[in-house]
Amino acid sequence: MSFSIKALYDGTHQLSYSAIAVVSIIVLLIFKDSIISVLLERWNAWVYLFRGAHMVQSAYDKASSRSRPHHSQSYNISGPDNDHIFVSSKQAIHDINRAKRDELSLQCSFTITPSDCLQMFQPAYTMLGHNWKDERGAEGIGYVRAVGTLLPNQLLKIMPDMWEYAQSTFDKLFKESQAKTGSNEASAYDLMKHTICKLNGHMFFGTELGANEVFMSTVFQYNEIVLNAAEVLRIMPEWLKSIVGPLIKRYGGIQQRVFSMLNEVVIQRLEDKKNGAPEPNDLIQWIINTAPKDGSWTPGRITYEVITIWFGSVHALSSTTAFAIFDLCQHQEYIQPLRAEIEGPEFEALLQTTRGMPLLDSFIKESIRMNPMEAMAGRRQALKPFSFSDGTKLAKGDWTCVPVKAMLHDAQYFPDPLGFNGFRFVSPEQHPETLRTITQPEGPSRAVDISPNFHYWGIGGIVCPGRFYVAVAMKLVLAHILQNYDIDLVDKDAQQSDIWRTYILPKEKIQVRFTPRAI
Numbered sequence: 001m002s003f004s005i006k007a008l009y010d011g012t013h014q015l016s017y018s019a020i021a022v023v024s025i026i027v028l029l030i031f032k033d034s035i036i037s038v039l040l041e042r043w044n045a046w047v048y049l050f051r052g053a054h055m056v057q058s059a060y061d062k063a064s065s066r067s068r069p070h071h072s073q074s075y076n077i078s079g080p081d082n083d084h085i086f087v088s089s090k091q092a093i094h095d096i097n098r099a100k101r102d103e104l105s106l107q108c109s110f111t112i113t114p115s116d117c118l119q120m121f122q123p124a125y126t127m128l129g130h131n132w133k134d135e136r137g138a139e140g141i142g143y144v145r146a147v148g149t150l151l152p153n154q155l156l157k158i159m160p161d162m163w164e165y166a167q168s169t170f171d172k173l174f175k176e177s178q179a180k181t182g183s184n185e186a187s188a189y190d191l192m193k194h195t196i197c198k199l200n201g202h203m204f205f206g207t208e209l210g211a212n213e214v215f216m217s218t219v220f221q222y223n224e225i226v227l228n229a230a231e232v233l234r235i236m237p238e239w240l241k242s243i244v245g246p247l248i249k250r251y252g253g254i255q256q257r258v259f260s261m262l263n264e265v266v267i268q269r270l271e272d273k274k275n276g277a278p279e280p281n282d283l284i285q286w287i288i289n290t291a292p293k294d295g296s297w298t299p300g301r302i303t304y305e306v307i308t309i310w311f312g313s314v315h316a317l318s319s320t321t322a323f324a325i326f327d328l329c330q331h332q333e334y335i336q337p338l339r340a341e342i343e344g345p346e347f348e349a350l351l352q353t354t355r356g357m358p359l360l361d362s363f364i365k366e367s368i369r370m371n372p373m374e375a376m377a378g379r380r381q382a383l384k385p386f387s388f389s390d391g392t393k394l395a396k397g398d399w400t401c402v403p404v405k406a407m408l409h410d411a412q413y414f415p416d417p418l419g420f421n422g423f424r425f426v427s428p429e430q431h432p433e434t435l436r437t438i439t440q441p442e443g444p445s446r447a448v449d450i451s452p453n454f455h456y457w458g459i460g461g462i463v464c465p466g467r468f469y470v471a472v473a474m475k476l477v478l479a480h481i482l483q484n485y486d487i488d489l490v491d492k493d494a495q496q497s498d499i500w501r502t503y504i505l506p507k508e509k510i511q512v513r514f515t516p517r518a519i
């Protein structure tokens with residue numbers, strides 16, 4: 001055996017081992033603080049993968065206990081990809097909103113915009129290598145008008161079909177599950193993923209593809225692959241990613257099939273538009289109509305835009321609806337007043353106006369408040385050094401965001417923050433006699449409203465334009481279930497969510513008993 005540290009080698013291994021040990025201990029003692037902090041940081045970054053949402057909450061609790069109300073201090077949380085400096089005071093959020101475009105990027109952290117794609121979906125391997133420019137707006141934000149203006153404007157027209165799909169899809173899926181398992185018990189999350197996929201399929205892809213069983217089942221599989229594969233790829237070092245990524249890209253030819261089928265429709269639609277043919281009412285068409293006017297987008301580019309919005313929409317909506325089903329099971333006292341609302345004139349008002357059903361709306365908002373599927377919102381990156389009014393500083397490249405879940409569970413904004421008060425967002429006069437719950441001090445509000453305490457839909461310049469559709473889709477699906485089934489959790493004590501990074505997702509294995517009602 002030979003040693004490279006010759007100076008420590010005196011001919012007897014015994015002595016050289018001891019010398020190395022002594023030197024190592026001295027080095028460790030001198031650099032102990034830095035070594036411990038590096039190890040802790042790395043350790044925390046990995047713990048973050050499994051407990052990110054809890055870490056955000058406990059750091060928020062600590063910071064809040066040190067500060068005056070409404071002045072919560074900022075704090076830093078390290079993740080494997082990057083650190084995040086969390087801010088939550090009104091002033092700090094105001095600082096983010098008034099930041100100039102060259103100070104804080106308007107990149108979007110959620111599931112939809114180009115930068116999300118780059119980080120969350122790993123498009124190089126999950127979207128046939130589509131190369132997005134990593135800046136919101138770099139290639140136009142027509143999609144915001146498509147989803148936030150054209151879709152709500154058309155909701156009234158597409159709602160009768162949505163209602164039809166909500167009913168027929170859920171019942172069909174339930175019967176299939178019943179036939180397979182011989183019982184009324186089924187995974188609520190799985191049922192919601194399929195139901196929402198069908199509902200959204202109609203709104204996104206219209207009659208050509210929305211009603212095409214082959215396309216819809218392929219796009220469902222594609223959804224599952226992208227979300228799971230992208231997370232696996234995100235934690236891999238680059239060299240391993242370059243080996244595993246191409247395998248995912250080729251997996252079953254699914255990406256290619258979805259792309260080709262959709263792209264074919266886009267090409268046909270562009271042709272029809274040139275010829276002045278009547279336009280269908282779906283997201284493919286709205287994206288075509290809001291693409292840059294200079295015609296710089298190829299059919300492929302339009303196809304990718306539709307696919308990206310598709311992923312975020314199905315994933316977020318099915319998780320949120322599954323959580324609402326868990327809440328209905330756990331808080332059975334709300335079922336009777338909600339059924340009364342569905343069976344009364346309010347449901348008709350919803351179908352006539354896309355608005356209405358204040359009790360169900362409040363229940364959904366409370367479910368969202370209790371189970372937001374993300375612990376952080378409003379992520380922005382400092383493009384140059386940036387100072388908040390309270391002195392918190394961001395160096396160039398740092399990320400900042402808002403601890404959305406912790407704020408939704410904070411008593412200074414929501415009385416009885418950890419209690420489920422399904423009708424807290426309607427006025428006390430609207431509370432059914434049998435069920436009086438506490439209300440919000442600021443007065444009634446709707447699930448889609450944005451307010452200084454409710455950052456669930458994003459903050460400042462980037463808020464979810466799909467939220468109007470979300471509210472309608474959830475109301476229709478929940479109304480159908482409430483009207484036609486008694487529901488019940490099979491295991492009332494089971495943990496209902498999984499945490500991955502700062503995402504909080506419903507557990508797939510949670511079974512709900514859907515007992516058809518004799519109506």
Ligand code: HEM
Nearest residue numbers: 108109110112313316317320378379456457458462464466
């Ligand atoms: C419950 C379901 C949903 C939740 C919780 C949700 C949440 C969000 C949030 C928090 C943002 C802002 C991102 C940020 O600040 O980092 C966002 C953006 C966005 N969402 Fe949603 N979303 C949902 C469903 C949908 C649906 C169904 C659609 C499409 C139909 C949609 C389309 C979009 C788009 C296009 C953006 C980007 C907005 C922009 O860049 O200005 N979302 N969403």
